[in-house]
């Protein structure tokens with residue numbers, strides 16, 4: 148079995164930059180590394196991602212949204228995460244089931260019991276060994292995320308960026324709560340530090356935890 152690391156944070160927290168930097172460092176340390184993301188990560192889940200993030204779908208009900216995240220996760224776990232872990236890889240995933248608790252429960256107000264049930268159905272017993280939470284004030288993160296959307300030529304994945312600030316504040320509080328509840332699994336990083344320093348802090352903590360015998364496996 149490999150080692151499963153997830154990255155979480157509010158919009159514009161810098162997690163996508165950081166996960167790529169960590170992947171480069173792990174490869175340099177001779178770990179077979181799989182970098183993936185949610186929603187998405189495989190062909191079918193990427194199609195579900197397009198529906199979830201399309202700003203034209205702003206009338207989507209919270210329950211439909213929750214079920215689409217679970218559906219995408221189920222496919223992604225089966226197609227990508229389980230096979231990579233079975234190969235002994237370090238799997239880095241940009242968001243995973245904690246995002247559903249933070250966004251759909253703390254953000255949207257859906258009962259946590261329902262979310263836990265769907266998450267466990269979708270995950271086939273897979274859970275992160277380690278979760279890096281990049282904590283960031285949502286008003287700063289949202290400004291960054293909106294700037295990125297305005298300057299990018301890709302699809303406008305902005306359904307959540309259009310949510311009010313109070314929604315993103317609830318999401319941040321949700322993540323902070325999860326980090327307290329699962330303190331053995333979470334590392335909380337201050338997203339206000341310089342990107343280079345954050346990257347070093349993450350690498351030090353991660354390299355101290357990944358089992359050495361996963362190095363160069365295969």
Ligand code: TMP
Pocket residue numbers: 158185186200216241242243244246247248250251307308
């Ligand atoms: P991204 O911006 O990290 O690519 O994530 C896409 C959006 O999807 C982001 O706004 C957070 C949201 N999201 C949820 O609401 N629930 C989930 O379970 C996941 C994985 C993401």
